Amino acid sequence: MNKPFHVHIVDAERANRDALCAYFEAHGLTVTPMESAAELLRRIHRYRPDLVIMDAALPGLSGVQACQRLRAEGDRVPVILLSARNEEIDRVLGLEMGADDLLGKPCSPRELLARVHAVLRRSIVPPGLPMLAMAPVPIGTLQFDIASRCLVQGGQLHVLSTVEYAVLAELVANPGVAVSRERLLSASHSRAEGLLLRAVDVAVMRLRKRVEPDPAQPRYLQTIRGHGYMFVPAAPIDGAALPLQRSRRSTPTGAAASPSMNSV
Template structure:
């Protein structure tokens, strides 16, 4: 099994650490940074939800408590939105129900307090190993997805109609892949920015709208009245057609 290395990578892994206890948070962040991880400390889950689509982390270490919003509620909200960002919950040692509920809500792992930093690091490695896929890539990378008169070839990153093939650029591809993977689920513009750009990129939400204009010109019979990629006012976009997977 391929190991997850934190040293020598061109793009070090970026973690959000959400913990209200200042001393514990500082100690944990210092340890993870010494392990060559990029760490963004946060006071509570509400702050994390405000920032998760602007600066996309590879994994979130999330305390289940919280004065404004609990970590459990934040985990439930992300999963309800279709967000698959990896999450490790930190729960009180005596609160078994929190650990069970957290896993049922879609957390990738749950660790009881008090915990050793080396154990948490091992859990981080394990979760990253299980979830290390390119953002925006559909789970079935061999799929052919019909969109109207076009066929979206996931592996080839292209759209084809008859003998004509159009290879998508990275932004168009990752956005279309994210939308088709989450068919019927409205995705925010912030999330589409996060999956289609590097963490270092400074991108405005208009970049999403511009890419959607290009995709609609390719896919829609009438781009001014979109059928396949529809706008969700005040939120983002949703992919709505019935998807037919064509046998490879």
């Protein structure tokens, strides 16, 4: 019999913790309740979870700050943040700090459970790929190691969050192809109303800071204006050069307009 998934629930309100613990345990999960982000950071390596659900606005060290600290330490444990402030800027901030998903409070335990299962599926199974058998993909001076879900440079590993990995894997699996933001959102986040396409832009901006020599002038992860993004490898595919960013002056008069590629 498979071992049940282990979830840490971090919420300062005991009633909230107890209600979620009871619901999740009734649906076959193992749950460890915690009342603060400091407790989570102190215990996470001794009692390793498969996923963390955390209030974004915990007293003291907030859930957003704790998520940022985990990512800075290279910890890629999946994190779902719960936020009573359901404005766009708060959702974007949580995703920028490395959260895998964000849900407004109060929320339905049933929807939260569905989000948990969606994030766990993405963290275990790469999005839409038999990519684990692929050799590392060169991106400038780095190598994208699909199997370890890391960027490698000079022997150093740079761990990607679940969202960053899902977006980059989807782009790398389709070199030279414009991938829509909707498709990238579907690959990297659970389906949910209110989750903005801006979440994809945030993930791409984070990836550009990691892989681009000049994130303001992206070479490898290019924007297809009004559509999405494209991975443009340095080496040609099947002997044919892939399109790079072109100035408007290079488009012949009367030629059919192609999607323009610019930075976010």
